[in-house]
Amino acid sequence: VQADGTDGNCVTFVLHDEDHTLGNSLRYMVMKNPDVEFCGYCITHPSESKINFRIQTRGSLPAVEPFRKGLNDLMGVCQHVLNTFEVRLLPEELRGLF
Amino acid sequence: QAFRVDVIREEDGVLEFDMVGIDAAIANAFRRILLAEVPTMAVEKVFVYNNTSIVQDEILAHRLGLIPIRADPRLFEYRNQGDEEGTEIDTLQFQLKIKCSRNPQAAKESSDPNELYFNHKVYSKHMTWVPLGNQTDLFPDADFRPVHDDILIALLRPGQEIDVLMHCVKGIGKDHAKFSPVATASYRLLPDITLLQPVEDEAAETLQKCFSPGVIEIQNIKGKKVARVANARLDTFSREVFRHEGLKNLVRLARVRNHYIFSVESTGILPPDVLVSEAIKILMGKCQRFLNELDSVPME
Numbered sequence: 150v151q152a153d154g155t156d157g158n159c160v161t162f163v164l165h166d167e168d169h170t171l172g173n174s175l176r177y178m179v180m181k182n183p184d185v186e187f188c189g190y191c192i193t194h195p196s197e198s199k200i201n202f203r204i205q206t207r208g209s210l211p212a213v214e215p216f217r218k219g220l221n222d223l224m225g226v227c228q229h230v231l232n233t234f235e236v237r238l239l240p241e242e243l244r245g246l247f
Numbered sequence: 248q249a250f251r252v253d254v255i256r257e258e259d260g261v262l263e264f265d266m267v268g269i270d271a272a273i274a275n276a277f278r279r280i281l282l283a284e285v286p287t288m289a290v291e292k293v294f295v296y297n298n299t300s301i302v303q304d305e306i307l308a309h310r311l312g313l314i315p316i317r318a319d320p321r322l323f324e325y326r327n328q329g330d331e332e333g334t335e336i337d338t339l340q341f342q343l344k345i346k347c348s349r350n351p352q353a354a355k356e357s358s359d360p361n362e363l364y365f366n367h368k369v370y371s372k373h374m375t376w377v378p379l380g381n382q383t384d385l386f387p388d389a390d391f392r393p394v395h396d397d398i399l400i401a402l403l404r405p406g407q408e409i410d411v412l413m414h415c416v417k418g419i420g421k422d423h424a425k426f427s428p429v430a431t432a433s434y435r436l437l438p439d440i441t442l443l444q445p446v447e448d449e450a451a452e453t454l455q456k457c458f459s460p461g462v463i464e465i466q467n468i469k470g471k472k473v474a475r476v477a478n479a480r481l482d483t484f485s486r487e488v489f490r491h492e493g494l495k496n497l498v499r500l501a502r503v504r505n506h507y508i509f510s511v512e513s514t515g516i517l518p519p520d521v522l523v524s525e526a527i528k529i530l531m532g533k534c535q536r537f538l539n540e541l542d543s544v545p546m547e
Contacts, residue, residue, distance in 0.1 A: 164537065170279040171533050177272035217541055220534045226273065227531045230266070231524060237264075238520050 159187075159205040160212035168192065172200045178226070179219035184210050260430075261512045262519035265437075267505060274434055274507045280526040281432040283420040286325075287516050288318040288339060290413045290425075297410040302401040307409070310401075311343075312425045314371050315394040315514045316415055321525075322386070326416045335380035339391055339415040342377050345369055347403035367403050372396035377412070394515035428522055430512040436502040438482045444497050446474045454498070457488040480508070 164171070172190040179188045187205035204212045266274065293308040300307075318339055326337040347366045360367055371393040378386075401409065420427035440462070446454050451474035455463045464477040488498050513519040 167533075168279075170276045170284070171530075173272040174276040174530070175534075177270055213541065217538065220538050220541075224531050224534045224538075227527050227534070230269070230273075231527045231531075234264075234520075234523060234527070 158208075158210070158212055160203070160216075162202045162204075162216065163199055164202055165199045167200050168198055172202065175202065175219055175223060178222045179204060179215050181222070182215045182218060184208070185215050188215075260515060260519065261510065262523070263508065263510045264523075266507045266509060269505060269507060274509075276530060277523070277526055278432050278434055278509075280529050281429050281511060281522060282427055284529055285428050285522055285525050286320045286417050286419050287426050287428045288316050288320050288323060288415045288417050289423075290314065290316070290341070291416045291418070292414040294412040294414075295410075296412065297408055300401050300403050300407045300409055307401060307411070311411075311413055312423075314374075314398055314400075315516050316341075316391065317394045317516060318389075318391045318415070319517065320417050323417045325418075335382050335385070337416060338379060339382075340377040340379050341374045341391075341413040341415065342411070343369070343374050343400075343413065344408075344410045345373050345403070346408035347405050349405040364403075364405055369400040369403060369409060370396060371398040371400060373400075374413070428514060428516050429519075430514050432509070432511045434507045434509045436504070437506040437508060438479045438484055439501045439503045440476050440479045440482065441499045441501070442474065442476065442497060443499060446494070446497055447471050450474075450494060450497075453491060454488065454494055457491065457494065459483050459485070 169192070172192070176188055176190050179185055184206050185204060186207045187203070190200050190202045192200050202216075204215055206212050206215060290308075290312045293304075293311055295304050295308075298304055298307060302310075316339070323339075324337045345366055347364055350363055350365055353362045374393055376391045403409070418426040440458075448471060451463075451465050451472050454474050455465060459482050461478050462476065462482045463474050465472045465474055467473075484500065486500065488494050488500075509523075511519040511523060513522055517525070
């Protein structure tokens with residue numbers, strides 16, 4: 150992970166060993182944040198597996214915050230999906246416990 | 248979040264389940280991870296001691312690599328980069344040693360190879376597990392073998408033999424497709440078919456034929472046949488209905504925006520529900536990795 154940017158509000162993160170799998174889902178999570186003015190990702194070259202992930206915030210919020218929040222939100226979504234999925238797999242009798 | 252998962256299970260290695268209330272980006276992320284990033288064990292290195300069969304060494308090695316091995320990858324570690332030998336926590340060893348010979352009791356003038364020769368077909372059931380180091384203690388009840396016993400590896404004739412030792416390692420589909428744990432994993436959106444006007448009689452019959460069987464059913468209301476959408480899920484969206492002038496304007500085909508029907512078919516290494524759970528955990532692991540990096544690398 151490497152970050153460089155002009156000032157605290159608009160930062161481009163370079164994420165190594167990542168591709169559309171994390172890029173698109175993370176972008177979706179960060180866009181839900183009303184403080185974010187611009188969020189996008191691109192794959193610099195298909196032969197190298199790294200993405201440029203750019204966040205620009207309105208106002209004075211440092212750009213690292215929506216990034217961190219987006220990651221946490223994505224983890225929360227995954228956890229919720231995992232729990233719902235596993236509960237569904239249990240047989241009928243045990244489902245009443247959840 | 249108004250989210251639910253319904254399992255419409257059809258086992259036999261295939262799991263079909265619905266996710267409602269999720270977005271395309273996340274559904275696609277799960278599909279990509281299922282295909283390429285859930286690890287499995289597969290044959291990586293083949294040490295050929297003797298191969299006098301017609302199948303060339305590299306072709307034989309390629310075929311052996313593609314055979315799915317029934318071994319839970321969560322019990323093993325990844326092999327380190329430069330490690331040639333392989334230790335017992337990251338490698339499984341298999342041996343294939345088979346020799347074809349002539350059957351002395353075969354009838355003369357018989358031309359059936361099953362009668363004439365012993366062992367002329369090399370199947371995956373001939374692969375035997377050779378425990379390394381303390382693997383017998385670590386896995387006392389485990390029985391590591393290929394998922395299917397009847398995969399044909401090579402054909403032999405009398406006098407030919409194959410004697411190879413194979414090392415299986417843990418890998419992911421991104422590296423080589425042999426490590427992919429699913430036969431395929433796909434998703435589609437739930438179709439949404441609405442009839443804009445009531446369709447009756449002849450038109451109802453044609454309408455029913457336009458869609459896949461079971462989608463439209465015809466009911467008898469007050470003596471007239473009226474068409475009704477029974478089960479939109481079965482439709483394959485062939486758009487046949489738009490080829491008929493009279494029916495074109497009566498039907499609207501659309502998709503429900505956030506209702507995804509996933510279909511996961513496993514190669515047999517891990518059951519499909521375990522695969523989906525693993526995929527979700529891998530996505531969480533990726534996020535966690537970046538969170539940790541964010542916290543450890545100082546921002547300037």
